[in-house]
C-alpha cells in the first residue's frame with residue numbers, strides 16, 4: 001500500500017498549537033500560577049467575585065458545545081490525497097481532474113439518524129463526504145454509501161428526518177429506523193421503495209468504513225471548455241472490497257464497542273494501512289438524457305453499470321488522522337454547492353434543495369458567516385472578495401476598499417473574466433417552463449429498480465433483507481402500518497412480501513393501501529402509471545456477494561485464542577502466514593498481563609475473554625499446546641467460538657482440538673479449518689478471503 005503522507009496542509013498546521021514546554025496562560029496569555037484553587041477570602045472562606053482567572057476558564061467551558069448536525073451528527077474523518085489517473089479534458093475543465101494532479105482531501109463518514117454520541121453500527125445509510133482542496137477552490141462531493149435516496153423532492157426532507165429520528169414525545173429509539181413513525185412515513189410514500197431495499201440490505205451495516213462504496217447519488221454535470229455538458233454519476237470503490245457484518249453481530253458490537261468504525265479507521269491510519277478508494281464516473285452525453293427507462297434527474301434511480309460502465313478516474317488515499325476532533329471533524333462544513341469550474345449541478349429537485357440547506361445549517365451551527373475561515377474549511381488558494389465583518393471574523397482584510405467596482409483598489413479583487421480566465425460558469429441550459437409545484441410523471445415508477453436490486457442479490461443477501469424487514473416491522477406496533485408496507489413489498493416481489501408477512505403473521509395485500517395511493521396521487525394524479533420497460537432485470541454490480549472485492553485479508557483482525565501453556569511455534573506459524581497477507585493477530589487469553597508459552601517464553605497480553613468479544617474480530621484461530629485442555633473448560637472461550645461460528649466467520653484449529661470442538665456448537669464446513677484435515681494456514685487465509693460463510697446460516701444451531 002502507498003505510504004505517501006498528505007501533500008499540502010490545508011492551513012491547519014499553521015493553526016496547530018503545541019503546549020510542550022509552555023507555561024499555562026489565560027486566554028489573554030497571562031501566566032497562571034495556580035490552576036487548582038479559586039480565589040477565596042481565607043482558605044475556608046467564600047470565593048471572590050474578582051477571580052477573573054476562574055471566570056475566564058468557566059466562561060469558555062460553559063460554551064464548549066455547538067449544535068450537532070441535524071442529520072449525520074455522528075461521524076469520523078481523515079485527511080488524504082486524491083490523484084487523478086485519467087484524462088478527462090474532453091468532458092471537464094476542472095483542474096483537479098487533470099491527469100496526474102494530486103489534491104489534498106478531507107473525508108468524513110457518518111451515520112444519519114443517530115445523535116453525535118450514538119453507536120457506529122446502527123442500521124443506517126452512511127454519509128461519505130469528501131472535500132477536495134483544489135487550486136480553484138474547494139469542491140465537496142457530499143455523498144452516501146447507498147446510491148439512491150428515500151425521497152425525490154427537497155420539500156419532504158424535514159419530514160423524512162423527523163420520521164426516522166427518535167420520536168418527539170419520548171425521544172426513543174436512538175439511532176434506529178425500527179419504529180412506528182419511520183415506517184408510517186415510508187409506507188405512505190412509494191418513492192422510498194428502492195432506497196428501503198438498500199437500507200434493509202447488509203449495505204446498512206458495513207464491516208468497516210474502509211469497506212464500503214460511496215456514491216454522489218444525484219446526477220451531476222461535467223462542463224468542458226466549449227461549455228458542453230456531460231451527465232455524470234460518481235462512485236467510490238473501496239480497494240478492500242465491500243463487506244458487511246451480520247445484523248445480530250451489529251447489535252452486539254454496538255454494546256461492546258460503540259466506536260467500532262471510528263476506531264477501525266483511526267487505527268488503520270495510525271498503522272499506516274491507508275484506506276484507499278478508486279473514484280469512478282458514469283458518463284452520459286447530454287443528448288442521451290431521455291434515452292433511459294428512468295429519469296436521470298430522479299435521485300431514487302441508479303444507472304445500472306451494465307448500461308453505462310463505471311470509468312475509474314483516480315484514487316483517494318486517507319493517510320492522516322485529524323489532530324483535533326472538534327477543530328477538524330466537527331467544524332468541517334460540507335456543502336454540495338461548493339462546486340469548481342467544470343462541475344455543475346443538474347435540475348434534480350433534491351439536489352437543488354440541498355444547495356440551500358448546507359450553507360444555512362453551517363451558518364447556524366458554526367455561529368455565523370465566517371465558517372469558511374476556520375482552518376478546516378479554508379480553500380488552499382485563498383479567498384478574495386469584499387465580504388466583511390460578522391461573528392468571529394478571522395481574516396484581517398487590508399485597506400479602505402470593500403466594494404466592487406472600485407477604482408481605489410484598481411478594481412481588485414477582479415472578475416475572472418476580466419483577465420481572460422473563465423471562473424465558475426453555470427451550464428447555459430435552455431429553460432422554457434411554467435412555474436409550477438409539481439412532480440414529473442417520469443419520476444412515478446417506484447418499483448422497477450427496487451425489484452432490480454432485490455433480484456440482483458444472492459440467496460443469502462435476500463434472506464438478510466427479509467430478516468431485516470421482519471425485524472424492523474416487528475418493532476412497529478401499528479398493524480395498519482405493517483400491512484401498508486407489506487403491500488409495497490408485494491409490488492416489488494410477492495415472495496419477499498409473503499416471507500416478511502409470515503414473520504408478522506399477516507397476508508400481504510395485493511393492492512397498495514388506499515392511504516399510500518392517496519399520497520402518491522398528490523404528486524401523480526393518474527398514479528399508478530405504467531412504467532417503461534426496463535433495460536435489464538439483473539445487475540451483478542448490486543450484489544456484495546457477486547462482487548468479492550479484492551479477495552484480500554489485509555488489515556483483518558484475527559483473534560488467537562490462547563492461554564498459559566500455548567505452543568509458541570503453533571502461534572508463530574499462523575501469525576507469520578496471516579501477517580504476510582496484511583492481517584493482524586491479536587492474542588486473547590483468560591487473563592491480561594504475562595502469559596507463559598509451553599516452550600517457556602512469555603508474552604504480555606492486552607486482551608482477555610472478559611474485556612473483548614467475538615464480534616470485534618474477523619476470524620479465530622486456536623493454536624495447539626497445553627492451553628487447549630484449559631480452554632475446553634472455559635465457557636467464555638466456547639462463547640467466543642460459538643458466536644464467531646454464528647456470524648459465519650472463518651475458524652481454524654491446530655491439531656488435537658477434536659474434543660474441544662465437541663464442546664462447541666460448531667458443525668464442520670468449508671469455513672472450519674482443521675490442521676489435521678487441511679493445509680492449515682493456506683485454507684484459513686482462503687476462508688477469510690471469502691469474508692463470511694453465509695451459507696452456514698441456514699442450518700443454524702447457535703441461537704441469537
Ligand code: HDE
Nearest residue numbers: 069072108127128129143149154157217353354357358361
Ligand atoms: Fe444531507 N444534510 N440533505 N444528504 N447530508 C446534511 O448539512 C439535506 C441528502 C449528506 O459529513 C446537513 O452540514 C437536505 C442526500 C451527508 O458533515 C443538512 C437534503 C445525501 C451529510 C443536510 C439532504 C445527503 C449531510 C446536516 C434533501 C446523499 C453530512 C449538517 C434535499 C447524496 C456532511 C450539514 C458531513 C448533512 C440537508 C439529502 C448526504 C441539514 C435538505 C440525498 C453525507 O444541511
